[in-house]
Amino acid sequence: MTQINYLTHLPIVETFHSVQGEGTWMGVNAFFIRLAGCDVGCPWCDTKISWNTKRHPQIAIMDLVTEAVKTHPAIVIITGGEPLMHDLTELTRQLKEQGLRVHLETSGSHPFSGDFDWVTFSPKQFKAPHDSIYQQVSELKVVVKDSSDLAWAEQNAARVSANVVKYLQAEWETKSSKDLVMQYVLDHADWRVSVQTHKLLGVR
Ligand code: SF4
Incomplete structure (x- = not known):
């Protein structure tokens, strides 16, 4: 039986070519690598x-x-799952060697690894972020279901650089969360509303 070398392989749910659906890079041509775990x-x-x-x-x-190279993307987005459950050093090294711009979407719940041009940090109350994430963040995105998530958002915002773009995203299935997010952004001008345009467009 062939042995898999876990330093040269990663567990993959799917890869696909689409556009980034949310955040600062919304609408940009992107190749997605969704890691398992x-x-x-x-x-x-x-x-x-x-x-x-x-x-x-x-x-x-x-x-x-x-x-990834074959699709000529503007960016490669490493997502999951929680990608930082894996050592991303080799994947990002090889992508960058090909001249690709590499982004990460993470909850930050495991030690940081890899070399990224942009890091979207989406901390979750269900598993606290690892300290190593806070100095890597480019944008902060917090999913809001109820008011405890707004306090969680501020708690994490206090730990990232002042120039980080801050988004609140209403949890898709909870109707009241949309009003909560809208009102919070109207009351706090340093936050933005995050819209998941890929769900509105019905694409991945
Ligand atoms: S939404 Fe939560 S549970 Fe689902 S992949 Fe992201 S961090 Fe994991």
Whole structure:
């Protein structure tokens, strides 16, 4: 039986070419690499299929990079699951070697690894972020279901650089969360509303 080398392979849920649906880079041509594995356990998670790494194939990093290069993306977005459950050093090294711009979407719940041009930090109350994330953040995005999430958002905002862009995103299934986010942004001009345009457009 062939042994898989976990330094050269990563468990992958899917890869796809689309546009970034949210945040500062919304609408930009992007190649997505969705890694398997997450131990955060958000009850409203829309990618629960990603949680168990054993359900997904180990793909060679070299093949992921080749696939990304073929799509000529403006950015490559590493997402999950929780990508920082894995050492991302080799994946980002090889992507950058090809001249690609590399972004990360993470809850920050595991030690930081890899070399990124942009880091979207979405901290979750269900598993506290690791201290190593705070100095890496480019934008902060907090999902809001109820008012405790607004306090959580401010708690995390206090730990990132002052120039980090701050977003609040209403939890998709909870109707009252939209009003909560709207009112908070109207009352606090340093925050922005995050809209998931890919869900509105019905694309990935
Ligand atoms: S951190 Fe992301 S992938 Fe993990 S449970 Fe929460 S929403 Fe789902």
